[in-house]
Amino acid sequence: EAQVTQNPRYLITVTGKKLTVTCSQNMNHEYMSWYRQDPGLGLRQIYYSMNVEVTDKGDVPEGYKVSRKEKRNFPLILESPSPNQTSLYFCASSPDGASFGGDTQYFGPGTRLTVL
Amino acid sequence: GDSVTQMEGPVTLSEEAFLTINCTYTATGYPSLFWYVQYPGEGLQLLLKATKADDKGSNKGFEATYRKETTSFHLEKGSVQVSDSAVYFCALVKGGRRALTFGSGTRLQVQP
Numbered sequence: 001e002a003q004v005t006q007n008p009r010y011l012i013t014v015t016g017k018k019l020t021v022t023c024s025q026n027m028n029h030e031y032m033s034w035y036r037q038d039p040g041l042g043l044r045q046i047y048y049s050m051n052v053e054v055t056d057k058g059d060v061p062e063g064y065k066v067s068r069k070e071k072r073n074f075p076l077i078l079e080s081p082s083p084n085q086t087s088l089y090f091c092a093s094s095p096d097g098a099s100f101g102g103d104t105q106y107f108g109p110g111t112r113l114t115v116l
Numbered sequence: 117g118d119s120v121t122q123m124e125g126p127v128t129l130s131e132e133a134f135l136t137i138n139c140t141y142t143a144t145g146y147p148s149l150f151w152y153v154q155y156p157g158e159g160l161q162l163l164l165k166a167t168k169a170d171d172k173g174s175n176k177g178f179e180a181t182y183r184k185e186t187t188s189f190h191l192e193k194g195s196v197q198v199s200d201s202a203v204y205f206c207a208l209v210k211g212g213r214r215a216l217t218f219g220s221g222t223r224l225q226v227q228p
Contacts, residue, residue, distance in 0.1 A: 004159075031214065033214075033215070035216075040220070042205075042218040042219065042220050042221065043160075043205075043216065045215035045216070048214070048215065058215055059215065090159060090160065092216075094214070103214075104150075104162045104165060105162075105209075105214075105216060106162070107152075107159040107160040109158060109159040110158075110159050
């Protein structure tokens with residue numbers, strides 16, 4: 001089944017404890033992206049990747065890192081989480097990194113992160 | 117910058133009622149437009165899309181037409197079902213980094 005998977009789905013942690021949220025897609029998509037969803041603010045892009053080893057900042061990159069060493073994986077790293085990073089996180093992918101933007105983006109199920 | 121405005125929810129309808137959820141956008145250039153749906157506890161799923169002016173996207177009885185002259189992409193369905201209860205997001209994307217710009221979402225509640 002074609003899908004985007006995220007792990008963990010739920011995580012409660014404490015300030016300053018490094019964590020990684022994994023994202024994997026099995027559709028051979030070139031483009032991958034991370035969003036966070038907050039009440040009243042909608043979804044905002046954190047980082048994106050056009051292809052392997054090509055990543056760039058989105059609208060709200062502060063406090064996050066990403067890497068794209070393989071096509072299928074795009075982990076989100078919080079080196080020193082803070083309470084303002086408590087949010088619902090979504091990973092997304094779409095087929096063509098070079099397309100004009102009309103490609104559908106496929107979303108993972110979300111990761112609910114709480115930082116105490 | 118680009119933005120998407122949706123009607124506030126919740127929208128509460130009886131089963132088989134007609135649905136309209138308004139969406140307007142502000143963007144330079146020629147964005148592609150999308151409707152995504154989020155069921156409780158799940159991620160976002162694409163409902164329909166339109167990539168150029170006057171295109172109509174349709175899926176599962178839902179429709180929306182890309183109106184460049186009014187910068188709108190209103191979602192409609194002729195007869196809603198209880199299973200349509202969800203949060204609906206209008207979104208746009210342009211080339212380049214292709215960040216989806218989402219509206220704030222509209223919660224639809226359909227009562228039997």
